[in-house]
Amino acid sequence: MIPDEIFIKIVRSAVRSPSAHNTQPWLFAKQDDDLCIVPDFSRSLPVADPDQRELFISLGCAAETAMISARFYGYRPTLQINALSRDCPINISLQKDDLIEKPALFSYIKVRQTTRNRYAGTAVTHEDITALVKVADADRIRFYIGQNEIQPFGSFIAEANDIQMSNPKFVNELIHWVRFSKKEAMQKGDGLYTSCSGLPSFGRVLGSFVLRNAVTAGSENKRLLNQLKKTAVIALFTTPGNNPENWIKTGMVFQRFALTAASLKLSxxxxxxxxxxxxxxxxxxxxxxxxxxxxxxxxxLGFSHKMPDSFRRSVNDVIIKPKK
Ligand SMILES: Cc1cc2nc3c(=O)[nH]c(=O)nc-3n(C[C@H](O)[C@H](O)[C@H](O)COP(=O)(O)O)c2cc1C
Structure with missing residues (x-):
């Protein structure tokens, strides 16, 4: 049986994982020696993510963080994915192992963030790319390096943004998850806090108005294409199939990648x-x-300064209490 305090420490690390719109669509249950990660479908994004693809990627990120954290606290994790199970799609068995090596990536769980500012444009070294390639099977991540390889992505990004931003349901869902002030972001402990994107704190009424009227597909495309000009490397994560198990595995690889990037001081x-x-x-x-x-x-990927961190809900809100 894993002691409660260790279980809580592992969950506290796991909730630091990235998730689409910072929805944190996860719940955690302790079952004897097992940690179970369950989707919280009440936190899904029906418009932006109708197949719940990104929800399962987010769960994969949490699973990877939980396993890194378990190793740090001296437990050997064994993962079982049964993506279609409603009760426990991701099961991590934890066995005490005093000889287990502490993972170097543990220290970067708190450091990692999604950094949305403009990057310096400086090239990423061959050694850094090699370190990032190692986090996945070589065919799971493809790297596009230098402006000649990166610029063609601009037209795909612009076309997809046009479709999303011209859909009022997409914009409404986005506004629902934006946290327009520090107070709102802290109170809810989730969502997209405006400061993390370098935007001022408007308050909800003014913020919703600005997002609906001043942020358009055109302005978003301009911002993203400008960012692309200063991007040193693009990484594309692919899978051989397109189902929940593939999505969970993408999340796991992506979280290892993001923590490795943080360890290399790459945004x-x-x-x-x-x-x-x-x-x-x-x-x-x-x-x-x-x-x-x-x-x-x-x-x-590139080099830039850190942005404010996003908020998380408390562990008490994400742990499923055992039935008495
Ligand atoms: C599956 C997935 C999809 C995401 N999609 C986007 C995106 O399209 N645009 C974006 O700016 N951030 C995206 N993010 C980043 C999240 O918004 C971010 O993880 C969340 O706000 C928490 O912030 P943090 O990563 O800094 O901890 C995505 C994250 C995940 C896991």
């Missing part, structure tokens, strides 16, 4: 829209010659 952020809109994803896939592979995450 990263998402340019996922071409992976989110099926017709754009298929065009991008054929442009890149990715037969039989599904693009899941598109990530830019």
């Amino acid at each position: 990263h952020s998402h340019l996922n829209s071409p992976c989110q809109i099926t017709e754009v994803r298929d065009k991008m896939r054929s442009y890149l010659g990715l037969k039989g592979e599904f693009p899941q995450l598109l990530i830019r």
Whole structure:
């Protein structure tokens, strides 16, 4: 039986994981020696993520963090994915092991963040790319280096953003998850805090007005294409299939990648829209010659300064209490 205090420490690390719109769509249960990660579908994004693809990627991120944390606290994790199980799609058995090596990535769980500012444009070294390649099977992450390889992504990003931003339901869902002030972000402990994107604190009424009227597909595209010009490397995560098990595994690889990037002092952020809109994803896939592979995450990498961190809910809100 894992002691309660260790279980809570592992969950506290796992909730620091990234999730789409910072929805934190996870619940954790302790069952004897097992840690079970369960989706919280009440936190899904029906418009932006109708297949719950990104929800399962987020769960994969939490699973990876939980396993790194378990090793740090002297427990050997064994993972079982049964993605279609409602009760326990991700089961991590934990065995005490005093000889287990403490993982170096543990220290970066708190340091990692999605950094959405403009990067310096400085090249990433070959050694750093090699370290990032090692976090996954070579065919799971593809790297596009230098402006000649990076610029073609601009048209896919712009096309997908146009589709999303011209959908009022997408904008409404986004506004629902934006936290327009520090007070709101702290109280809710979730969502997209404006300061994390370098935006001022408007308050909800003014903020919603600005987002609905001043932030357009055009302004978003301009901002993202400017960011692309200063991006040193793009990483594309792909999977051989397109189902919940593949998505969970993408999340695990992505979280190892993000923690490794943090250890190398490299910033990263998402340019996922071409992976989110099926017709754009298929065009991008054929442009890149990715037969039989599904693009899941598109990530830019580079050097920049840190941004404010996003907030998290308390562990008490995400632990399923055992039935008496
Ligand atoms: C599956 C997934 C999809 C994401 N998509 C986007 C995105 O399209 N744009 C973006 O800016 N951030 C995206 N993010 C980053 C989240 O918004 C971020 O993880 C969350 O706000 C918590 O912030 P943190 O990563 O700094 O801890 C995504 C994260 C995940 C796991």
